[in-house]
Amino acid sequence: MPPDIQPNRRLNLNNIKQQPQEHPCKGKVVSEDYVEGNFLGLPEQGENVDVVVLQVPYELTTSYGQGTAQGPAACIAASGQVELFDASLGQDIPAGANIYTAPEWDGEGNNLGQQLDNISGYLQPWYIGDCFPMVLGGEHGILPPLVLAAQHHPLVDGDLSRLTVVQIDAHADLREELNGETYSHACAAGRSLDLGIGRLLQVGIRAYSKQESELIQSDERITTFFARDIQSTIHGKAAWSRWLETLHTLTGPVHLTIDIDGLDGSLVPATGTPVPGGLSFWQAIETIEAVFSAPDATVISADVNEIVAQENTPLTQFTAAMLATKAIAAHLKARTEGRWEPHGLQEGRNRNLRESTFFSQQMK
Numbered sequence: 001m002p003p004d005i006q007p008n009r010r011l012n013l014n015n016i017k018q019q020p021q022e023h024p025c026k027g028k029v030v031s032e033d034y035v036e037g038n039f040l041g042l043p044e045q046g047e048n049v050d051v052v053v054l055q056v057p058y059e060l061t062t063s064y065g066q067g068t069a070q071g072p073a074a075c076i077a078a079s080g081q082v083e084l085f086d087a088s089l090g091q092d093i094p095a096g097a098n099i100y101t102a103p104e105w106d107g108e109g110n111n112l113g114q115q116l117d118n119i120s121g122y123l124q125p126w127y128i129g130d131c132f133p134m135v136l137g138g139e140h141g142i143l144p145p146l147v148l149a150a151q152h153h154p155l156v157d158g159d160l161s162r163l164t165v166v167q168i169d170a171h172a173d174l175r176e177e178l179n180g181e182t183y184s185h186a187c188a189a190g191r192s193l194d195l196g197i198g199r200l201l202q203v204g205i206r207a208y209s210k211q212e213s214e215l216i217q218s219d220e221r222i223t224t225f226f227a228r229d230i231q232s233t234i235h236g237k238a239a240w241s242r243w244l245e246t247l248h249t250l251t252g253p254v255h256l257t258i259d260i261d262g263l264d265g266s267l268v269p270a271t272g273t274p275v276p277g278g279l280s281f282w283q284a285i286e287t288i289e290a291v292f293s294a295p296d297a298t299v300i301s302a303d304v305n306e307i308v309a310q311e312n313t314p315l316t317q318f319t320a321a322m323l324a325t326k327a328i329a330a331h332l333k334a335r336t337e338g339r340w341e342p343h344g345l346q347e348g349r350n351r352n353l354r355e356s357t358f359f360s361q362q363m364k
């Protein structure tokens with residue numbers, strides 16, 4: 001494809017690690033301030049942090065595919081290709097905000113419990129309410145340590161029953177254990193319920209066990225919109241409207257967790273367990289926009305997980321980068337419309353890891 005019909009490209013997709021290219025149409029460098037290693041290539045602006053991009057390259061229990069440990073970095077590299085203009089926001093990201101890409105989680109911990117504690121300790125300093133954490137994973141097993149960190153958010157205030165988790169996923173992630181591991185990514189939502197979250201809303205679910213099906217029926221904290229229903233050729237539109245209406249009625253603090261395998265497998269072929277029959281890209285976007293625009297809820301954080309670096313084409317990591325960008329744009333819109341306000345004083349960039357022994361204790 002000749003370069004002169006790619007006017008929107010900020011970086012060449014096939015050379016995402018290279019320096020910014022000359023813009024083929026306008027004859028100038030359009031991203032001269034592009035910073036490699038930063039989400040969207042955005043330069044840093046001062047000490048205050050409005051949105052923090054946190055990377056958790058965690059992979060311990062992925063059952064089928066491999067490679068989630070490289071996912072966050074691949075997603076950040078691919079984000080250089082994402083347009084900064086968001087039509088719903090009506091302006092370019094960062095829209096006056098400071099988006100800070102923090103150093104990635106260092107992977108420390110000699111066993112599963114210590115690693116989960118370390119993830120929680122890495123995330124917790126960003127959950128004091130002065131900024132919006134956008135977490136890139138890493139396998140879905142990061143969700144319980146994230147929820148543990150989120151209890152320190154002022155709107156949760158130590159009472160996780162106030163927190164709603166909205167989950168885009170192919171899998172219910174409600175298993176008691178997988179291959180003997182109770183903190184497997186296949187148990188991420190179940191362990192979050194065990195931690196005490198008040199409500200779990202799931203969409204895109206199409207791979208689940210009998211036991212998970214029974215739990216969905218019996219546990220009134222769980223509301224599940226199955227992929228089969230929302231994609232039905234006859235009743236799909238009505239089911240999709242009900243999903244969006246359900247999101248509109250959200251109240252209190254909300255965390256949005258996006259397992260990219262919730263999207264149709266054709267969009268994210270490199271993720272650990274791609275599954276056919278999932279959400280379209282626009283259904284994922286509509287879900288993100290609906291969660292962030294719920295009038296009585298505050299989205300305190302979001303994650304995009306199970307990202308794997310796809311070779312030959314960056315489709316998987318690029319799709320993940322677009323979802324994370326949409327979440328950031330939707331957060332910035334919520335700020336401008338008064339649905340998100342900072343709590344407490346701005347603490348800047350240098351935040352010390354918090355000690356956690358919760359998961360180590362659980363596994364004793």
Ligand SMILES: [Mn+2]
Pocket residue numbers: 140169170171173185188259
């Ligand atoms: Mn999952």
